[in-house]
Structure formats: C-alpha cells, structure tokens
Amino acid sequence: MEESEVTPPQTNGQTAPPPLPVGHSRRTVVKLVVIGATGAAAGAGGAAIITHRGQAAPAPYRFFSEGEASLLIAICEQIIPRDDAPGATDAGVIHYIDRQLSGKLARHQRVYRQGLESFRKTCLQIHKKPFEELPFATQTETLRLLESGRAPKDLWGSPSQQEFFNLVIDHTMQGFYGSPRHGGNREYASYRMLGLAYPNIIGQNRYASGKQG
C-alpha cells in the first residue's frame, strides 16, 4: 500500500491561492498548500478529517524544493483551474507528482528539475516576474507559448518546452483523475465533478446490477 499523505486542516477557504513573494519562506509554501487543499476538503460534506492545526509542519515535499513546488503548483492550477469544482491545487496534484517522482516515475526527475528551471528563467525574461506573481490570464498566455514552442529557445534544451509541458499536463491529469491512493484526487474531487460513484464498492455494484443470484 502507498503511504497516506498528511491531511490538511479543514477550513472554508475557497479563494484562489495567493501569489508567493520571491524568496518566500518555507512556512509560506506550507500555508499555500494548506489553503489550496481546502477546496476539496470543504466540499467533502463533513467527511471526518484529521487535523494537524498547530502542529509543526512536516517536510512538505520529497523531491521538489519549495520554490519548485510553488511554481509547479501554479502551472498545475492553470492546467486544471478551480471554478465551482476543485482544481489541481485543491486535489493535491502537487503531492501526486512529488510522490511519484520519488517512486514509480523517478525517471522523469531530470525533466522536472531542468524544465522548471528553464520555465522560471522564461518567465523572468519575458515578464521580469516569477510566474506565480503574474495575473491568471498572463500565466495562461505564457503556458500557451510553451505549448506551441514559442518561448525563447535559448532557455530550453533538454527537455524541450513542449516535452516538459506535455509531461506536466499528463501527470496533472493523473493526479487529478487517478485513484486518491497515490496522493492526488483528494476526496475524489474529480469523481464528484464527473458524477462518478466512489469508491467503487464491489458488493454495492454487485447488488445494484441485479445480476447476482
């Protein structure tokens, strides 16, 4: 079995994650993750949640530095933004990717490390600001540059900008739509959004089908 993630405290916060200052402290990142995670928790309709409020925060990531994580969180939130349903941040996509890069998907570590660095430089060169501080619409436009290979080429080697962005899209989808046992899809956020029964209970389905004598 996979290890379970630390469950964040439950609040009613539904606001978009605040932009991070440059050189943010570790504590800020933890807060950001916590706030971001609450959308799904608040939507869980009173599911029992163990809180860790007031306790010392554990190291938040296994693979990413805090700076890398805050940048990736912002990218993932662009890929699946919060609206009236939870987004990538709420669903814990960052934890899915972070955990898998330390496990089953370790072969992609280099693409993330290099790609995030190239992307950080791309944003500074184009906007003179970190991605996380850009308005949402500007963030979208910047990622469209990557998608179509139009970001400054001299900042990208291996991975290429498209290779990097395609991988992040795929992993974001996995984290948002995959089983919660891998760290994402917190509280079955995507299954709720799609109206899919969850979890898939064998006995329940058996009797519902009416086929079992």
Added chain:
Amino acid sequence: MPFPQVNAVIVGAGAGGGVVTKELAEAGLSVVLLERGDWPRYDEHNDDELVSQRTPALGNPFGPDDTHYRRVLANADGSTRTVLPSEGSYNNNAGCVGGGTASYGAMAWRFMPQDFRLKSTYGAVKDSTLEDWPISYDELEPFYEKAEYEWGVAGDYSENPFAGPRKKPFPMPAFPHNREANMLIAAMKRMGLHPFPVPMLRNSVPYNGRPACIHMRSCVGFACPINAKAGSQNTVIPVALATGNCQVRTGCVVAEIIVDEKGRARGVNYFDAAGERQKQLADIVIVSASATETARLLLNSKSKLFPNGAGNNNDWVGRNLQGHGYVGAWGLTEEESYEEAGPGATVAISDFNHGNAGLVGGGMLANEFIRLPYLFCNIRPPGEARWGKAHKDYQRRNFKRCVRLVGPIQEMPNFTARVSVDPTVKDDWGIPVCRLSGTRHSYDLQLGDFLSKKAEAIVKEMGATRVWRSGLGMGLSGGQHQAGTCRMGNDPNTSVTNRFGQVHTVDNLFIADGSLHVTNGGFNPALTIVAVAYWVASYIKTEWKGGKFRS
C-alpha cells in the same frame, strides 16, 4: 538438487500455455508450467486506473514490472531507445498466471473462414508476406467450440449473417446491450447493417463453478474479483493442477531452450523466483510466451546446430510482428450514453470484415469499452483544448455523453516489422532483451481509413452533435494483440512451424500462442489463440500416444 525430468515443460501461463498444460496433464503427461509473473491478485488493484493494464501510468498490475524488464526500440534512423513495460512502445501484453486473459476485455471472437485464406481470397499484396494459414476454419471449428465450452462464452449470432458455421450454440446467453450500444443499433439498422451482441469470455449466467458478471466499471485492464471473466488462471490451469500431473512455478524467467547436438530440445534453463539458476529437462518443450517473448526466447537459444536461435535457420523467427491498429469514430451526444457498468462493449457488426470493394480484408466494429476518467482526458476532437477551464468544461459536459465505435483492422504482415534480440541491453537476469524495429505495412493505413469512415457514418447517423475519426500512424504494431512472429506454414523456408505448431527443424519443440498466427484477423485474437492451442495440444497428445518424443 536438480528437478527430475518431466514429459513436458511449458513456458508462459497465458491463453495458449494454460490450454496446452491442461490438455497434456489430463492426458497423463507430467507437466511443469513456468511463468515469469505471479498469480494475479485482485485486491491490490481495485479501481485504480493508474495501475491498470489498460492505462499503466504507474506500472502494469499484471506484469511485467518496470524495475526488472526493458526493451529496446530501434527507430528508422538507426537511433535506439530503452523503453519500460509501462510505456506504450514496449508493446506489452502481460506477465502473470493467466497472461493477458487475467485482465483483458474478454471479447470472444472466432476468426471468419476468409481470415484463414486471405491471400487466396484477395491475391498478394505488394511488399507484404501475406499468406494463407496452413489450417482452415473448418479444421479449427471443433477447437473453437471446445474453447467456448471449457472457458465459457456468452453470445448470440442469430443476427450475425457473416460468421463461419458452428455446430453448437454458445454455451451462455448473450449479455444485454448497454445504453451506448442501443443508441448505435438504431442507426446501424437504419443503414441496413447487422448489429449483434459481442461474444464474451465472461459469464452472463453462472457457469463452470464461476458466478455471473457483476459489471464492475473496473473490468477491462483489471482482474475480475469474482472470476466471472474467464482466463487461463481460473479455467484450464486449475483443471491441470487438479490432475496431480502438473506443477506451476511462478516467478520463473526462462533464459534459453536447451537444444542438443542432434537438434533435439532437452528442456530449458531458467532463473527461479529467488534468482537461482535452474534447469528443467523435458521430453517436449512448448513455448507460449507471447509473440514478442516467444521470438526472443527462440532467438536467445543458440546452439551448435542453430547459431542464430532455435528453429531460426531461415531467419523467420521474430519477423512479421503484427497487432491490431484500432480505428473508428467518436461522437458527442445530447443524451447521456454512459453507464456505470463494465466492461462496456456490447454491440458489434461484421459487415465490413470482408467483401469491401477493392480492399483486402477489413475489421469488425464494436462500441468501445467503458472509458474511465484519466483515459477520457485524451479523448478530444482535433483542435480541442487539452487543459485549462476548457478541459474541465469538456470533461463535465462530455464524460457521460460520448460514443465510440471502433475496431481492429486486419493488418498486412510486414517482414521487416520485427523482434530481434538487442546486442547490448539485458534484463535484470542478464538475458538479452527484445529489440523492436520496423513499421506496420502501409496498406494498413488504407484499410484504417476505410473502416474509420464507415464508423464515422454510423456515428453521424446516430445523431451525434460532433463526430471525429481516429486513425493510424505508421508505428510498429504489437501490444496486447501481438502475433505473427513464428508463423505456421507448409513451407519450411517461409515459416517457423508446421501446421501443428511444431518447429520445422526441432521435432519436440512446439509453439502455442499468437506467434503462430499467419494473419491476425479483424478481431481480438484471444479465442483464436486458445483454439489453436487446443489444436496444437491435440496433435502432441496423438503423437505422444504413438510413442513419439520420449527420450
């Protein structure tokens, strides 16, 4: 202590190996079945789409794993890339007791009579090694019947005018159609087509001690928690074990077939679950490890008489790798088509398998298996946004309002589509790995274009609001329907085995899996692999009773 010699050692516990094991054990032969994987475990893989044999983002639940296995993909430009089992270009099927049948969608197709004589029906195709099978549908019919009755098939062909003749009805009634199918059926009938229920290796009623299907949404790509889906692991292999003549050894990776100086197979060398070298001597060796791994094993079995691999004096082992290019059409609908019930696919047509003007062969069309949320992320019309709010809106709007009609085209054998062994890359046991090279035959694109347009017309007639086709690229085809690499034939110069799966040049070495298929039909190949394995086993039993193969 060495294992005592047995009558037969079988490599690979999938569809073919399970059948031969059971047949020989029942006939009184002592049998050892070696399987590199483990018995499939349902409970570790419940409803986890990322660890499904269909979308193995985090690995294959039913093997092989990404840690110990790898292959080399050789590109046309000479570059190579090492690929892992969870990557598409590995062309994986499975690695567990049951093989692909532990987690497949379980369609139970017989090939049609014309599928066994494509060349004589249509003539040669340029740059293709197209050939007739050395056996006919009529010869195989009793073995199809045996497969259907021993494994359990639910079906009803009363409305399918295209199938080959059958002596007995299906052992179980067909499954009812799902919502998506009913939407398509009305359109098909308006167009004068002939929809009928997809035959399934899955219990519609309790059968052979296994219960009826409970329609889990996590069906295709997963093992069945109640064994309603028939695989070799819950049908023939348990029967083989019950004879007392059979031993199944799991976690055993076979490195080579031992061939002596007289050109006779003596047994196999393998690594057991603890990684220890072992030897199993046998009177007969049967390889049923899938079209890629069977070819690899033969090629890795070098001896004085066969410096290029067992049975490979003519350089045909590993050639003609085929699978199934899937083509079809998607449609978005106003009304909901989704049902929370697996495996989905219930209706098919065979109107386009043969008799298509100016074309060689064709393929069936069926409504697609259930689409789970992650898989659905990649199902988009051309030009549709892949991410952002548009992605989310698309998922919400269309996840339950999407129809797909899709089918496997009958591929043209291509001599240069090939499994060889890599000169440098090895697996964790030090055994040279599969090297995959070549492309599919270009004719496939023509056939794919034809069949996808037929699907598109049906989905449009159904009244979908938006329709788009899905077609093929030229990439190598293999994957779960892999076939063709040790084809059977009457001419020892252009085939690897005779019509009984017996390697032409090694009398007591047999093959019983999709490798034997000369062509792979316009249908899922599992039932044909099973039927051909019964056919091969029948020949071995007869010869054995006549005193053959004993050392």
